[in-house]
Amino acid sequence: MLNNHSAPESTDPQWSDPFSDKLHEECGVAAIYGHPEAATLAYLSLYALQHRGQESAGISVSDGKAIQTTKAMGHVAEIFTDSVLREMPGSMAIGHTRYSTAGDTVERNAQPFSVHCSKGRIAVAHNGNITNASELRADLEARGAIFQASSDTEVILHLVAHSREKTLAGALRDALLQLEGAFSLVFLAEDRLIVARDPQGFRPLAMGQLEYSGGTPAYVFASETCAFDLINAVYLNDVQPGEMVIVGPEGVSRERFSPERRRSQCVFEHVYFSRPDSIVFGRPVQTSRENMGRSLAIQSPAPADIVVPVPDSGNAAALGYSGESGLPYRQALIRNHYVGRTFIEPSQAIRDFGVKLKLNPVRSLLEGKSVVLVDDSIVRGTTSRKIVRMVRNAGAREVHVRISCPPTISPCFYGVDTPNRNELIAANSTIDDIRRFIEADSLAFLSLAALSDAVQDQRGEYCYACYTGNYPTELVSIDQLIRAGRKADG
Helix, strand or coil: CCEEEECCCCCCCCCCCCCCCCCEECEEEEEEECCCEHHHHHHHHHHHCHHHCCCEEEEEEECCCCEEEEEEECCHHHHCCHHHHHCCCECEEEEEEECCCCCCCCHHHCCCEEEEECCEEEEEEEEEEECCHHHHHHHHHHCCCCCCCCCCHHHHHHHHHHCCCCCHHHHHHHHHCCCCEEEEEEEEECCCEEEEECCCCCCCCEEEEECCCCCCCEEEEECCCHHHHHHCCEEEEECCCCEEEEEECCEEEEEECCCCCCCCEECHHHHHHCCCCCEECCEEHHHHHHHHHHHHHHHCCCCCCEEEECCCCCHHHHHHHHHHHCCCECCCEEECCCCCCCCCCCCCCCCCHHHHHHEEECHHHHCCCEEEEEECCCCCCHHHHHHHHHHHHCCCCEEEEEECCCCCCCCCCCCEECCCHHHCHHHHCCHHHHHHHHCCCEEEECCHHHHHHHCCCCCCCEECHHHHCCCCCCCCCHHHHHHCCCCCCC
8 A cells, every 4th residue: 555644734834934035946866775674875976956946844764565655834843753764664766855946735645646546556756847747737637637736746756656557667758748948856666766857958967876785776866965965975977968867676777758958957056056066967066156156257357355155056167267367265254154034123124134144244354345245146145135134234344246157047947946027126127227226336246158158068069048138949938938938939
């Protein structure tokens, strides 16, 4: 019998992030095969991937006979306590931590999704966004499918269940060929693990190996290699775009389910999403970010005394800017890493309370100084304005803002929670308009060419749609066209 357990819900599922005008990634995924503590290793992997999603988390584990799923709203450590993990035996597991870009913020959309169908007991989790999900869903509902959630991930399970292919691998291959958009997918059956990545490789998925006293190596998969470091796994390579990897009793097999297409790796993984200690798309994230900062210093020098990062995503770029410009690097904004999902705001309103909750200036470093403030992006501009005010109120003489990517002018449909075009400040304002809005003395963004150089994209393998408006896939949904600020034909 298939067991689905839900941990207690977070006390504040409507928690609002003070940095809510930042871009957010949809989720992180992890998978373990062949280890007696698979659920615990999945938990540790998700713990390392917590930055990719703080809304909900879940793990499905198989002992070879049954699949058990535990998921809830909240952070990984809140959900998976020692007592919960002790009740999750098995040598195979998949895990997921979520920040929603498609579907409501409710527990029924938490992943993994698990069902018992004609192909057996199966569970699935995925990172990305299926751009034709609404069309596929309508077709499935017309054929009698009943959906319990609004997440596009559930569509994948229904496609597998409706497939006429007899084997699970064949049914999954059939399902994947119907999907458009971005997906890095982990799929759990009773006796095997299947992972796959979309043909254009939008979202990352790394493969590793773990040795333990049992002798036979265990295989692990994760959105970022920082998950491998925590569990002492060795990074082997990436799951290739359009590739399906099956790990089961017969061993490991790798096959292409789709012809090779031009790659469209999300460059924002290197700008912001991924942890700097990860290797993403085969490249160290820290190196990319320092390169962005160096190029920014060359392109847009500032008459300043110190370089200050907006923590934590601006740290590496600020180091690069400092190294290239010769200006001292100073951590003059201190981030509170212990802000929980619930906090009480004073009844007497404190100006810019949300940002103050997370950041506090070091006045002794800022007083009387001309500051280069380095951040990864400006989306709506409201948070940037609050931070500039904070630095200026702490005594800074001048504040020169430098952004380590180009202006964000278009929504993303491949797994990034981007506002619509009308809410993107750079889509509707000049750079000088933005400078005045955020109250900075000067403002500069990294050029698109410099960003491409920073990630060494000599072969044009990255997606820059959020900076250019040129999407690498056909947009198939009217809702997406409206969100992009375009008029749909007809």
